Amino acid sequence: MKNVVITAGKGKCSQKGVLCQRGKKSITLIENNIVIKIPSNSITAIRKQAGRDSLDED
Known part of the structure; x- marks a missing residue:
């Protein structure tokens, strides 16, 4: 598992977590x-930090 932290949304809709699964219909984060x-x-x-491994395609 790659340690990719994802932050999405603003205010009450804000979500942040470590990417643990990526599929065609959804991604799963854990925080x-x-x-x-x-x-x-x-x-x-x-968006990811420069110099890190790229995200693999399905």
């Missing part, structure tokens, strides 16, 4: 023992 599933169609961008 403080809470599992967060985000539908792929609600993702508009993924």
Whole structure:
């Protein structure tokens, strides 16, 4: 598992966690023992730190 931290949304819709699974329909994050599933169609961008491994394609 790659340690990719994802932060999404603002205010009450804000989600942050470590990427633990990526599928065609959703991604799954874990933060403080809470599992967060985000539908792929609600993702508009993924930003990562330069110099890290690229995200693998399905």
